[in-house]
C-alpha cells in the first residue's frame with residue numbers, strides 16, 4: 057500500500073530544514089507503529105519520500121510526503137491517521153489529508169509543475185505588491201543567482217506564471233505562481249525582483265499549493281480544505297504555549 | 298511575562314541553523330512562571346555554554362529541567378550559546394540572551410545556571426553573562442540581577458571563574474537544586490533585600506560554594522590560605538552525591554530535538570561513578586562511589602523511552618558500561634522488548650559507550666549487534682598508554698593480551714575498523730612508551746589482516762591535561778612543544794604502516810585547557826581578556842588560538858610555566874583544596890606516589906575498601922547488584938595485578954624522574970576517556 061500525505065509547516069517549526077523533516081517523519085511513523093516498508097541494502101531506511109524541498113524559513117499549507125507500507129492498513133486506521141500522525145509530529149506540522157496513492161503515480165518531483173506562494177513583510181504595503189505584479193508586463197527578466205556555488209545570469213520571466221494581490225485577514229499579500237520545472241524560480245529570488253528596495257530576508261513566504269498538470273489543466277496534488285485562517289503569523293498563543 | 302519571539306524571529310532568517318533557537322522539542326514542559334502568586338516561583342534559566350547541538354543532549358541539564366519544573370515553587374527553561382552569527386545580530390539589534398522554550402529574556406529569570414562540562418567553555422560563559430545583560434563581575438551585581446551559578450565536572454575547580462559567578466555547585470544536582478530554590482524563594486518572598494545576605498545563606502547549603510565568601514591569601518605566587526570571611530561559612534565544601542540512582546529515574550521525558558544534535562538517540566544512564574581508579578580520569582575520581590540503576594528500571598526506561606520518542610537507537614551510558622552488573626540480562630531484555638508490537642526490532646541500534654578492553658566486552662558488543670537490526674558502527678578501545686609499564690602508572694590495567702584478545706574477537710565477528718584512544722604526555726612517559734602506541738596499532742592491524750584485507754585501525758591521540766581532584770593534580774603538564782614532539786614520534790612511526798591512521802588533538806588547545814583546569818582566581822582576568830579579544834568557542838578548532846591566551850597571560854604578568862608546566866609539591870596549597878570530592882588529599886598523594894612507583898590499585902567495588910575517603914566521609918556506599926567482578930573484566934581486579942606484577946618495572950626514584958624530565962608530554966583530552974567507547 058502506498059500513501060500520499062498533505063501537511064502544513066507553520067510557525068516556529070518553519071526554521072527546521074528539509075533534512076530535519078525527514079528525521080521527524082521517521083520518528084513519527086515509529087511512534088505510531090506504522091508498518092513502513094524499508095529499503096533494501098546494508099542500512100535499511102524507511103521508504104518515505106519528500107516532494108520539492110521547502111526553503112528553511114518558509115511556511116506551507118501544501119507539503120507532500122509519500123510513504124510506502126509493507127502491509128495495508130485497515131480503512132478505520134486510515135481515517136484516523138491524520139489525527140494520529142499530527143499528534144506524533146511537532147507543533148506546526150498538521151496532517152491535512154491522507155490518500156492512497158496509485159501504483160502508477162509518478163514521484164512528487166516528477167508530477168509537480170508549479171507552486172503558489174504568498175509573499176509579505178511588515179515592511180511592505182499594498183502598493184509594493186501591486187507594483188510587483190507589473191513584472192508580468194516584462195517580456196524578459198534577467199536574474200543573477202547562485203546555485204550550488206555556481207553563479208549565472210538566467211532568464212526567469214517564463215518561470216513567473218502569475219502574480220496578483222489578495223486581501224487576506226492579515227492584509228494584502230502577493231500571490232505568485234512559480235514554475236518548478238527546469239531550474240525554477242525560488243520565492244526569495246522573486247522577492248529580489250519584486251521588492252528591490254528591501255532585504256529579501258525580511259520577506260516571509262508561505263506555500264499554498266503544489267500543482268500538477270492534467271492535459272493543460274492544473275490541479276492540486278491533493279485538494280483539501282485549508283485550515284482557517286490560511287495566513288499565519290506566530291500567534292501569542294503559540295509563542296507562550 | 299514577555300516573549301522576545303517577535304524580535305528574535307526576523308534575526309533567525311539571517312543565521313545558520315536557525316532551528317537551534319526555536320525550542321519545540323518533543324518532551325518539553327510548558328513552563329509555568331505563575332506557579333506562585335506575584336511571580337514568587339524561582340525561575341531558573343539552565344544554560345549550556347556551547348552550541349545547541351552539543352548542549353541539547355546533555356542529560357544533566359535535562360534532569361534538572363524536569364526536577365525543577367515538577368516543583369511547585371520553581372520553573373525552568375533552557376538556553377544554549379548562540380553561534381557567532383546570532384550573537385552579532387543580538388548585539389546589533391539590542392536583543393538579550395533568551396530562553397529557547399518561550400523566548401523570554403534572561404532578565405525574566407532569577408538564576409542563570411551553567412552546566413560546565415569542560416574548561417574551554419569559560420569564555421562562552423562570560424559571553425552569555427554579558428548577553429544576558431547583567432554586570433560581568435559579581436561585585437557589580439545588585440539584588441535585581443540574575444544569580445549566576447555553575448555546576449558540572451569543571452565546577453570542581455571554579456576558582457578561575459570566581460570573579461564572574463555567584464556560586465558553584467559541587468557534585469550531583471538532583472537534590473541541591475531544590476535546596477537552592479528554597480533559599481532563593483524565601484529571599485524573594487522577603488523582598489529581595491541584600492544580595493550578600495542571599496549569598497551567605499546559599500553558602501550554608503552543603504555542596505554550594507560561594508567564592509565571594511572566601512578570601513584567598515597569597516605570598517608571592519603561592520596561596521597561603523583560603524579563608525571563609527564569616528564564622529558560619531564552612532571552611533571546606535563537600536560535593537553532593539545521590540545515594541540511590543533508582544530514586545531518580547530521570548529524564549522521564551528525554552527531549553527529542555527537531556534538528557540534528559551530536560547524540561541523536563535515547564540515553565539511559567545505567568550507573569554513576571567508577572572505581573577502576575584510572576589516575577588521569579577526573580570523571581572517575583569525582584563521581585565515586587559506584588551506584589547502579591536497578592536493572593528492571595533500566596529496561597523500563599528504555600522500553601518506554603523508545604516508544605515515546607520514536608528513536609530506534611539507545612545508548613546505555615556510564616563511565617564503563619560493561620561493568621554494569623546486569624548488562625547481559627538488560628541487553629537481552631531490550632532486544633526482547635523490541636520484538637513486541639510497536640517495538641523497532643528491525644532497526645534497533647544499541648550503543649554501549651565506554652566499554653572495557655577485553656574479549657567479553659566485544660562478545661557483548663557482537664551480541665547486541667547481531668541481534669538487533671540496526672547498523673554496525675565503529676568499535677572503540679581506550680588503552681590510553683602504549684606500554685604496560687605506563688598503563689600501571691596511570692592505573693589503566695589493560696594487558697597487551699587483553700587488547701589483542703578484544704581486537705581479535707572484534708575482527709572475527711566481522712568488524713573491519715576500530716579506533717584506539719591514547720593519551721600522550723602522561724607522567725613518567727618515555728619515548729619508548731610513546732612509540733609503544735604505534736607498535737600496538739601495528740599489531741592490531743596485523744591481527745585484523747588474518748580476517749580481512751580491509752582491516753584498519755585509527756589511533757586517536759590526545760595530549761594529557763592534569764585535572765584537579767586526581768592523583769595527577771601535582772603533575773607538571775608537558776609543554777606544547779613536547780606534546781607536539783611526541784605526536785610527531787607516533788606520526789613518523791605510523792606513517793608508512795598500511796592500515797594505521799593517526800588523528801591527534803591540537804596540543805595548543807591542551808595548554809589552554811591545562812591553564813583553566815588548574816588555575817586560581819588570578820586566571821579570571823586572563824579569561825576575561827581572552828573573551829574581550831574575541832576568543833569564544835574555544836573548543837572549536839577554527840576559533841581557538843593559543844596566542845590570545847599567551848597574550849593575556851603576558852599582560853597579566855602570569856606565566857604558563859608556573860600555572861601549567863610546573864610540578865607541584867606535597868605541601869603546596871592547591872587552589873581547590875578547600876573544595877572536595879570526598880577524596881582525602883593524603884590518599885591522592887599516596888596514589889600519586891604509587892603511580893610514580895608504577896604500582897596499580899584495585900577496584901574497590903569488588904575488592905576491599907582502601908579508604909579513599911568518599912564512602913566513609915559521606916556515609917554512602919557502592920550500590921552494585923553483583924559483588925563479583927564481571928567475566929573477562931580482568932582490569933582492576935586483584936588477579937590482574939598479580940599478573941601485572943610479573944612485568945619487571947624499573948623506575949627512577951620518583952622525585953628525580955620529575956626533575957629530570959621537565960619536558961614530558963601533556964595532553965588535552967583526559968576527558969577523552971569519557972568518549973572512548975563502543976558503538977554497536
Ligand code: SF4
Pocket residue numbers: 572585586901902905906907908909910911912913
Ligand atoms: S571509600 Fe573505599 S569503597 Fe568507597 S570509593 Fe573510596 S576506596 Fe572505594
